[in-house]
Amino acid sequence: MISVNQLYIYPIKSLQGISLKKTKMVDGGFEYDRVLMISEPDGTFITARQYPELLKLKTSVMNNNIDVSISSQKAITINFDEFSKNNEPTEVWGNHFTSQIASIRVNQFFSQFLRKDVQIRWVGNNLTRRIKRYPQIPISFADRYPYLLLNEASFNYLQQKCPIKLDIRQFRSNIIVKGALPFAEDAWKTIKIGNVIFDIVKPCNRCMLTTLNFNSAKPLANNEPLNTLRYFRADEQGKIDFGMNMIARNNGSISVNDPIEILERQPAKNYIKNFPTETINETQPCIITFEGRSFKGNNKQTILEQLEHHKIALPYSCRSGVCGRCLIKLKEGKISTLKQSAEKRNNHILACSCLPNGNIEIGLIKKVANKNS
Structure with a gap:
């Protein structure tokens, strides 16, 4: 039986995530998922791609506040009541919308941590950001889609091919499933988890963020796992895919161990298979x-x-x-x-x-x- 194995949210974009047993969908994605983001003063988003040290910061949600800690020591508590009421211009991957800015206290903490002037942004209670391909779907500060699904069997297959030890959390997925064959998710089109129906939009294109060690924030050797994924998950344009981007048709809740029902299938995307010979090693x-x-x-x-x-x-x-x-x-x-x-x-x-x-x-x-x- 295919079922949910792990659930994750990432309250602040590019910071460490939180493992959950149960979560619910709200407008924009899972509750508290990527509702905060670090930005330049002009509203342009900042991620661990430019500042890997952000991965060292841990988050937790308590009493509708978000706590940020470093090395198990609580560093700051972010209260949503402290954000400005003004809607300020914001940008994520060329997608322009508005968000609200944190208090000076919060902005100074992250500016000191990154050694540059930055701001913390909140999507607000009324999300103004929309998916370009699906203008009726609101989205938080996630890169392009609200949900990312990863198949544990696909990860295990990658680990067998990859010469270094990987951590499944490197891929920053929201839903990790078990019980499926490796890369069976390529052919899924619509699935049901609990009382929620998800449409799989596209495979997730991968970038250098997956090459950073989850705990140390240092690059892994040989540009892994992208180097290994190139041999069997690259398309004709050279884009490397791993995991599936999804949208939800309805709000609801899902839990670990919930069964997954495949409602509709589609042709799987073709990838160039070019495994290295022994001499490459x-x-x-x-x-x-x-x-x-x-x-x-x-x-x-x-x-x-x-x-x-x-x-x-x-x-x-x-x-x-x-x-x-x-x-x-x-x-x-x-x-x-x-x-x-x-x-x-x-x-x-x-x-x-x-x-x-x-x-x-x-x-x-x-x-x-x-x-x-």
Whole structure:
């Protein structure tokens, strides 16, 4: 029997989640799920993609307040009555809406923690954010959809393929199910849990947030698990999927051990299967030269990871070859790509999706000055 194995909410976007035995749906998702978010002063969202240390902060809900703690010591209590009554412009992934700003006390705590001026935002009692694809569906501060489902058997299959130890919480799902075959969820279209009917919208595209250790907030070796997922969960555009985004048709409640009924199925998405040969696992040393500085490297870690290991910072957002921010120039040598789109024209390559294939020389892309300026 397929049933619910674990339930999670994340009261503050990008902070640690809370395991629940039972929860209920409200407008926007699970009650208290991603109702708060850290933002720039102009309302642009901030996540652990840019500031991994946010993953060290734990949250709990008590008497309609949200407590934040560091290393088991309570740091601050956030009371919803302290938020402004004004609706301020807010943005998440190009989706523009309004939210309410926390008190100076709360904003100063998070500004001190991140060492930059930030604000805490609340979605408010009347959600103004909507899903672009489903304008009738309200949503909190979740990336794009209110619910994320993960199949425990699919995770176990990934763990068998992945060379390092993973934690299922890295994938920040709301509902973890058990009793299904690996990746059976690919073919689900509509399911029922308790008295709630869910529509599965699309597979969840994965980014670098999954590569961070759940407790230390440090990157895992070899860009895992994205590196392993690329071999069997990448589509023709190079997007890596794991888990399913969902919307709910009605409000209600669900509990751990609730049975899951498959109401409707659909054709599963096709993925490129390209499992590595044994030779890929053999580590070969090489020399990487970046902007005149040389150091010892290898053919197993991405160029971005190896630069970071030697305190050389490149801009990035996704670490999965989508955003394009880590674009550099390959001056000499050869590379192996983790996805076809990682190699561009004029020897431009994405550092997050390329591995050295012998000694290489790389550098920043020089911008050409405009003669008319």
